[in-house]
Amino acid sequence: MTCRRSQPALLLALLALVTIAHAQSNVAEQYLIAAANQERAAQGIAPLKPDPALTAAARNHAALMAQRQDISHQSSGEPGLFPRIQAYSPSFDAVAENVAYAPTVDQIHTGWMNSPGHRANLLNPSYNTIGVAVLVNGREIYAVEDFGHSTTSEPKRNRRQPVQIADPEPEVRPNAQPTPNPEVATANINQEALLLFNAANRERAQQNTPQLRWDPTLAQAAAYHAAQMASRGTISHQFAGESDLSARGSSAGAHFSLISENVAEAPSATRVHAAWMQSQGHRENILDPKVDAVGIAVVIRNGQRYAVQDFARTTQNLTLEQQEATVGALLDNVGLTLLPDTRDARTTCATSTGFHGANQPGFIMRYTSASLDVLPDQLAPRLATGKYHQASVGACAQNGKGSFSTYRIAILLYP
Secondary structure (H helix, E strand, O other), rough: OOOOHHHHHHHHHHHHHHHHHHHHHHHHHHHHHHHHHHHHHHHHOOEEEEOOHHHHHHHHHHHHHHOOOOOOOOOOOOOOHHHHHOOOOOOOOEEEEEEEEEEEEEHHHHHOOHHHHHHHHHOOOOOOEEEEEEEOOOOOEEEEEEEEEEEOOOHHHHOOOOOOOOOOOOOOOOOOOOOOHHHHHOOOHHHHHHHHHHHHHHHHHHOOOOOOEEEEEHHHHHHHHHHHHHHOOOOOOOOOOOHHHHHHHOOOOOOEEEEEEEEEEEOHHHHHHHHHHHOOOHHHHHHHHHHHHEEEEEEEEEEEEEEEEEEEEEOOOOHHHHHHHHHHHHHHHHOOEEEEEEEEHHHEEEEEEEEOOOOOOOEEEEEEEEEOOOOOOHHHHHHHHHOOOOOEEEEEEOOOOOOOOOEEEEEEEEO
8 A cells, every 4th residue: 555645745844854954054053153162262262253244155155065066165167265255245354264074063173173274264363253054965064164354343442454564564583583585685576475575584583493595486486376366366276277386386497305385365465474374284384494495476356465485495406417526525525536437327327227337336326315415324334344445426317207306316336
């Protein structure tokens, strides 16, 4: 026997399911707001006030993510975060966003707090408003948190104006000033990029970290990417069809063994720097002692600054002869006599195994390195035996190295 449900009863059942899902979403949204404010309270940070414009923007974006079954800060054909929120309210001068997908809202919040970038958004004291959207679709939960700094949500006596580039810069200790940088003195650098450069070196000086030098090739790579961000009205480390960071740096002419990047969007350069220093990952890039150079670009569109900092540990662009002379000087310092003919060593360098040449060595050391300042540690035990008194050094191109600049060397040791 079958049971047929009448059309009105079916409609009521469907309405009940929709109502339950909507109620679940509302409860989940309130949970995420409360969880965010609890985290902020534990750090002594003022709570976020729910904002209807941010909530509407978040719900629209959550619906798009659920429809496409994907999480992203910008779907195809969708405006970037700042214009998306400005469409609901023009009262925001800084915004940020967290997105996620997980089986439970508790897992979503935990995931955000375990991610340095998402955690930095949650705990950023510059933001005073929040909008949260949760879309419950069976076992699927899509969540969006939109943060903003809204001047209309502050009491008039405390209302902050957008930070201008001419505002006084933060005080630093007298013994923590950056050292003068000769590259900057002769470079034609945008004043806002210069502000970010000086601010980064002040932060490094306070941590007794070596100063960054300005690198025009990295600045060129940063300028290209900043223009890409501004044209799209959003920020990302790589857009569809765009080369990745290492390829962009290499194409601009930079030689490096390590490269990293900060990107940001804000109404002023001072706000950009403050946001980077409040984010663990961005702060680590600025203070990283392994990098020695930076290039910075700032592009302005509709009052917003699209900023890029490209950091690198740079390597010298040495000829093969210069590489061989550098390593040869190190071998000379440990008492070895250098053989003038480097042909066997160069041929051996260009192969992965064996010896290729006429004068068979007693030992072969092949290595790649981003620096030629010291001999490889593995060579020390061989030299300590006292068996070897002569050496030949060969340098060769590093085939298949991609965008990273390293040296490939072969050292042949003879009795």
